[in-house]
Amino acid sequence: MTGLSINNLSMRFDLPNGDHVQALQDVSLDLKAGELLSVLGPSGCGKTTLLNIVAGFLAPTAGELILNGHKVTGPDAERGMVFQQGALFEWMSVRENVGFGPSMKGTPKKDKDETVNHLLDVVGLQDFKEKAVYELSGGMQQRVALARCLANDPDVILMDEPLGALDALTREKMQSLVLKLWKETGKTIILITHSVEEALLLGERLIVMAPRPGRIHKEYRLPFADLGVDADLREVKKHPEFGPRREEILNMIWDMEEEIMGGKEDAA
Amino acid sequence: MIPLIIYVVIFVVAFFVVTKVVQGAGLRDYTSLKTVTFGDESAVRPNRAAGVISILTIFLMWGIFTGSSLLPGFLHAPGPYEGTTTFTYTAQVEGQAPDDATVTVVVHPREVDTDAPEVDPGDGFARNDSAAIAQWRTGLINVARNDDISKADGNKVIAINGQKIAPGETVEVEGGAVTLSDKGTPNFEPTRGWQMEPLYLPSPEAVWVRSIEIAKEGFRNFTLLEHLGYSLFRVVVGFFFGALVGIPLGYAMGLSDWFRGWFDPIVEFMRPVPPLALIPLVIIWAGIGEAGKIILLFLAALWIMAIAARSGVSGVKISKVHAAYSLGASKWQIMRHVIVPNSLPEIFTGARVAMGVCWGTVVAAELVAAEQGAGMMIMTASKFQNTDIVIMGIILIGVIGFGIDMLMRWAERLLVPWKGKG
Numbered sequence: 001m002t003g004l005s006i007n008n009l010s011m012r013f014d015l016p017n018g019d020h021v022q023a024l025q026d027v028s029l030d031l032k033a034g035e036l037l038s039v040l041g042p043s044g045c046g047k048t049t050l051l052n053i054v055a056g057f058l059a060p061t062a063g064e065l066i067l068n069g070h071k072v073t074g075p076d077a078e079r080g081m082v083f084q085q086g087a088l089f090e091w092m093s094v095r096e097n098v099g100f101g102p103s104m105k106g107t108p109k110k111d112k113d114e115t116v117n118h119l120l121d122v123v124g125l126q127d128f129k130e131k132a133v134y135e136l137s138g139g140m141q142q143r144v145a146l147a148r149c150l151a152n153d154p155d156v157i158l159m160d161e162p163l164g165a166l167d168a169l170t171r172e173k174m175q176s177l178v179l180k181l182w183k184e185t186g187k188t189i190i191l192i193t194h195s196v197e198e199a200l201l202l203g204e205r206l207i208v209m210a211p212r213p214g215r216i217h218k219e220y221r222l223p224f225a226d227l228g229v230d231a232d233l234r235e236v237k238k239h240p241e242f243g244p245r246r247e248e249i250l251n252m253i254w255d256m257e258e259e260i261m262g263g264k265e266d267a268a
Numbered sequence: 269m270i271p272l273i274i275y276v277v278i279f280v281v282a283f284f285v286v287t288k289v290v291q292g293a294g295l296r297d298y299t300s301l302k303t304v305t306f307g308d309e310s311a312v313r314p315n316r317a318a319g320v321i322s323i324l325t326i327f328l329m330w331g332i333f334t335g336s337s338l339l340p341g342f343l344h345a346p347g348p349y350e351g352t353t354t355f356t357y358t359a360q361v362e363g364q365a366p367d368d369a370t371v372t373v374v375v376h377p378r379e380v381d382t383d384a385p386e387v388d389p390g391d392g393f394a395r396n397d398s399a400a401i402a403q404w405r406t407g408l409i410n411v412a413r414n415d416d417i418s419k420a421d422g423n424k425v426i427a428i429n430g431q432k433i434a435p436g437e438t439v440e441v442e443g444g445a446v447t448l449s450d451k452g453t454p455n456f457e458p459t460r461g462w463q464m465e466p467l468y469l470p471s472p473e474a475v476w477v478r479s480i481e482i483a484k485e486g487f488r489n490f491t492l493l494e495h496l497g498y499s500l501f502r503v504v505v506g507f508f509f510g511a512l513v514g515i516p517l518g519y520a521m522g523l524s525d526w527f528r529g530w531f532d533p534i535v536e537f538m539r540p541v542p543p544l545a546l547i548p549l550v551i552i553w554a555g556i557g558e559a560g561k562i563i564l565l566f567l568a569a570l571w572i573m574a575i576a577a578r579s580g581v582s583g584v585k586i587s588k589v590h591a592a593y594s595l596g597a598s599k600w601q602i603m604r605h606v607i608v609p610n611s612l613p614e615i616f617t618g619a620r621v622a623m624g625v626c627w628g629t630v631v632a633a634e635l636v637a638a639e640q641g642a643g644m645m646i647m648t649a650s651k652f653q654n655t656d657i658v659i660m661g662i663i664l665i666g667v668i669g670f671g672i673d674m675l676m677r678w679a680e681r682l683l684v685p686w687k688g689k690g
Contacts, residue, residue, distance in 0.1 A: 055590070055594055056594075057593075074593075075590070075594045076594070076596070077596030079594060080594055081590060081591060081594040083587045083590070083591060084587075086585055086587055086588070087585070087587040087588050087591040088588075088591075089588065089592075089605070089606065089609070090686040091609040091610070091612075091684075091686045100592070100595050100597075100605070104592075104595060104596045104597045104598070104601050104605075132685070132689075134686060134689035148591075149595075152595055154594075158594075
């Protein structure tokens with residue numbers, strides 16, 4: 001049984017003043033191996049909490065998480081994570097960053113070097129191998145982060161707004177790179193994003209989450225990710241279904257945000 | 269007041285000369301093209317010319333007011349009077365005509381022993397006198413001593429150089445001033461000029477000559493290098509042990525609730541206690557030998573290093589730790605590959621502070637009690653009024669302190685190039 005099942009996951013944070021926040025309520029989701037899921041939602045809908053639970057950094061208050069037949073209880077190399085930024089080790093060169101996972105496992109140097117070289121070719125950073133990571137631009141740093149994650153050959157890749165801090169042009173190139181890597185490696189990917197376009201372009205499946213309590217509001221299956229593997233992403237955006245979908249989801253999120261704001265005004 | 273005015277004048281003149289005249293034709297770089305520099309901190313860089321002129325000015329001022337032989341004579345501030353001067357006094361005895369007599373005063377440098385010159389006694393009941401007075405000193409001249417009529421018989425001084433004078437009053441004469449004491453004896457004070465007395469501030473070359481002498485012959489049974497070496501040795505050993513205990517302690521406080529809870533009160537209490545305040549206790553416990561000083565410096569470095577290591581650990585971005593865990597690192601690997609390298613910049617900053625504090629503390633501790641060391645050297649010299657050695661010591665202490673900081677900065681650049689890049 002391969003794939004990731006999220007079964008009735010709930011997460012409740014008790015606050016010191018006696019209140020509590022229901023960050024997730026009864027979230028269930030099945031991901032087959034090799035699926036690309038993007039997660040959208042207004043701030044406070046629990047999408048980062050969900051990702052942290054899948055990564056194993058948080059233990060849910062109820063429900064369970066099954067990956068390839070075994071229960072997830074903590075962080076592990078089978079679930080790699082790509083952060084927004086600032087998670088690279090600035091005391092290591094690009095090569096050492098990418099080779100971090102294999103080094104920790106004690107992979108023989110020859111195998112490790114092979115993996116690192118291959119991945120640096122894939123993300124196009126062969127010439128920057130010996131540079132310090134802080135000498136690279138933001139887009140290059142995220143390429144390093146992707147390569148570092150792939151070097152461990154994880155089953156699932158978790159991405160927490162990995163392209164959020166990049167400029168529009170770099171972002172577009174990186175989106176193509178993510179699609180290319182997804183197709184080539186066949187990894188299961190969960191991608192959290194704030195950008196509706198990005199979620200549509202990259203998500204083979206897309207869930208929109210709603211806040212208070214955090215839950216899955218709506219799920220889509222989309223054709224764009226498959227189209228984007230071979231085509232220019234700007235062409236994909238011209239697809240007749242793309243515009244209406246984007247409007248629909250934007251309105252959905254907009255309504256949720258309005259509701260939150262309204263609720264706040266009532267409380268005041 | 270006058271030195272301050274001279275200093276300000278040099279400052280202002282140098283500013284206008286350098287900025288308006290010299291640099292007008294000088295370097296053109298990116299910053300020089302900025303139109304907004306007031307308020308733009310990055311556009312304010314130390315002016316090298318100002319730095320050089322500033323240092324030269326200090327030596328210039330030093331030379332001017334000590335009559336340094338390094339400067340041409342016309343630059344010297346007026347010096348103290350030196351030479352032979354005379355003034356007359358008028359003595360009066362009731363029932364007799366007043367009589368004038370001359371006083372010859374030789375004003376000589378302090379280090380040259382001079383006797384009062386022989387003078388012709390002259391006519392009348394008031395006889396001519398002579399005296400030798402050192403520069404910057406004053407001398408009572410008992411003019412009635414050799415007169416025909418003694419003070420007890422009513423011989424009184426009523427005028428100096430023809431000017432009437434009463435006890436407590438002063439008359440300016442060539443080369444100084446004469447004040448009549450309460451008992452009616454003239455007191456001669458040679459003109460001091462504007463220069464500092466060598467006892468208070470020796471000239472730069474005197475300090476240099478004395479430095480060479482001390483470097484060759486040593487001071488109080490130890491050579492100069494030994495004095496400085498002892499101080500440095502204490503700092504290095506004290507700092508080493510402070511870091512050896514402080515860094516692991518800081519790591520433990522940053523990684524474990526129990527350690528944090530246990531040591532927080534101790535560290536937070538000891539941190540604001542100035543190490544100097546511990547000197548008496550350390551002397552009581554460990555005496556004035558090496559052990560006491562090293563314990564003191566150990567304590568000075570310990571808290572600083574512990575706090576630096578603790579904040580180095582607390583400063584690790586959680587995303588880096590999470591990333592390392594999801595890349596399969598164990599706790600030990602996270603310690604070794606993430607927490608330690610991430611905290612090194614903080615530890616280096618702490619080490620620089622600790623070295624500075626240790627250097628200050630060792631000098632202070634040596635001032636209190638030591639057989640050898642930079643602080644002991646200047647303290648002993650001051651007791652014997654060897655101001656030149658005191659100044660030499662202060663300059664050397666400053667140079668070494670500066671050197672330590674430079675060395676630490678260099679090591680930091682070399683060893684933690686990722687500082688501030690995370």
